[in-house]
Amino acid sequence: MGFLYLFLLFASIGCMALLDHRFKLFFFADARRASLVTGIGLAFFLLWDLGGIGLDIFYRGETPIMLGIVLAPHLPVEEVFFLGFLCYLTMVLFGLVSLVLNRVDRLSGSRQEEGQ
Numbered sequence: 001m002g003f004l005y006l007f008l009l010f011a012s013i014g015c016m017a018l019l020d021h022r023f024k025l026f027f028f029a030d031a032r033r034a035s036l037v038t039g040i041g042l043a044f045f046l047l048w049d050l051g052g053i054g055l056d057i058f059y060r061g062e063t064p065i066m067l068g069i070v071l072a073p074h075l076p077v078e079e080v081f082f083l084g085f086l087c088y089l090t091m092v093l094f095g096l097v098s099l100v101l102n103r104v105d106r107l108s109g110s111r112q113e114e115g116q
Helices: 004-023 031-054 077-115
Strands: 070-072
Touching: 004 077, 031 077, 070 077
Parallel strands: none
Antiparallel strands: none
């Protein structure tokens, strides 16, 4: 059962990838830029975590659903995938909101042209 959390993170990342693929929101819109943004975000949050660990703010919780593999003291391997998921989720949501706002803007623009 120690792989459950990591499995659920992979499943969540897979669901984000399906949404991304369907609507071309992030990686499927521009893979090179998306890789750069995700890498920068992941590096930022890993440094943030390491800083919090170094200042004794963050601690590793013990649960039976985690693998138990740590990359550094109080930094489980699952944290890297969680932070990657967090970055990916944020950018997919940003792309989705942008898509919706663009469609609303186009619809409102076409309605204004019809009314003139």
